[in-house]
Amino acid sequence: MSPRRRHLLLAPAALALPARLRAQGTWPSRPVRVIVPYAASGGTDILARALGEALRPTLPQPFVVENRAGAAGVVGSEAVARAEPDGHTLLVVVSTHVMNRYHLPSMPYDAVRDFTPIAMLTRNTMVLVAGANQPFDSLRAMIDYAKRNPGRVGTGSTEALSSFIGQELARRAGVDMPDVAYRSGGQLMNDIVAGHLPTGWTSTVSAAPHMQTGRVRILAVSTAQRSAFFPDVPTAAEQGVAEFDLSGWVAMLAPPRMDPALAASIGATVQRVFDDAAFQQRLVALGVERDFRPAPALLEAMQRDDRIWAAAAQAGHIRSQQ
Known part of the structure; x- marks a missing residue:
């Protein structure tokens, strides 16, 4: 096979691979919006801002926390569900992100299917x-x-x-x-x-x-x-309240259809912060329980919660708002 013929056959793969690598290698190419769909000064907001501060020395662009409160987190979450999956818009939510479908009369997205899981961050x-x-x-x-x-x-x-x-x-x-x-x-x-x-x-x-x-x-x-x-x-x-055991979590999600390699890269970047001893001390000072889990474990937890809340709603223990 001639060198020219070999070049023509390899060209499509050679062009595709650098594009994917560039997508990861240049992330972030501009400030990353981290949407917290709740009001400022709450626990999720405090955690997101601490994470943004810890990431600042390691990334070429800042993580900018944006509070977009409304409708029990739906307003901000919907904005992320509709955003481009390029890694420059992320979401930090509590576990009621999954529960909302049983608590609210209608939802503009599917809490599990319409987001890309990045990582579970903490226990709540x-x-x-x-x-x-x-x-x-x-x-x-x-x-x-x-x-x-x-x-x-x-x-x-x-x-x-x-x-x-x-x-x-x-x-x-x-x-x-x-x-x-x-x-x-x-x-x-x-x-x-x-x-x-x-x-x-x-x-x-x-x-x-x-x-x-x-x-x-x-x-x-x-x-x-x-x-x-x-x-x-x-x-x-x-x-005296027997078998009472309820808690939640805080997690990072991304828009749907994100390139799995980019999602994994973002998750690994966040994990390096959560593995850092100084940041762990910062979490303790804030009263935050570290519970970092990668994307597959987060997805499993979301699916498990969905089954739990569905059963609770069917039993009448969760009433939908009218």
């Missing part, structure tokens, strides 16, 4: 917080007070998971605790501190900055094990 243990001026200092005391005062102990939430946890606790305890919706954990905590809200379920990240003020108590954690950040706080199960 929820804590039940109350102001120090409230007439109860434990979960048991709160339940007793709520039984004597039906409907007067509202419980704040910021999205579908914390709302479900609050209402599931009330259902199991046999009390009426109206759900009070907030746009972010920061806003919820401000009202807890000010005494405007009796109790609320929020992340350890949102609660941690307020624990040194003496104006906030944590009454319980949502998981079967105590939190390493608040080891003295008993679980709900320890306080």
Whole structure:
């Protein structure tokens, strides 16, 4: 075979390969928008900004966090679902991203199929917080007070998971605790501190900055094990609510149809930050539970959650908003 003939046969593959490599090698070629579909100052926003700061020295372009709150995270998530899959628009969401289809009357996307999984970042243990001026200092005391005062102990939430946890606790305890919706954990905590809200379920990240003020108590954690950040706080199960074990996660997603090699490259870049000892110390200081898992494990977790929430909705434990 002549050299010229060999060149012509190899040309298509030779042209395709450099294009794919260029797509990865030049990423990011401009600032990366990291959309957090919740209000500023909440736990997810704090984590995303910490990650962006940690990535800045290692990348030629910055990660710019953009808060696009609305409709329980749907507004910002829909923007990412419609974005170009070139790696310059990413999404950081909590696990209610999957739960929303059973909580909201309609959805403009499929939470699993219409996104490219990048990585699970952290575990999202929820804590039940109350102001120090409230007439109860434990979960048991709160339940007793709520039984004597039906409907007067509202419980704040910021999205579908914390709302479900609050209402599931009330259902199991046999009390009426109206759900009070907030746009972010920061806003919820401000009202807890000010005494405007009796109790609320929020992340350890949102609660941690307020624990040194003496104006906030944590009454319980949502998981079967105590939190390493608040080891003295008993679980709900320890306080009489049997088998109570609910938590979420925070993950990074990308637009659909992203090149698998580019998605893997972004995931590996993020993993290097999460494997760094200094960043892990930063997470501990923020009250964040590191739980990094690559894309296949994230997809598995999303599919598992979808099955769990479908069963809960069928049992009537999740009611769709009208």
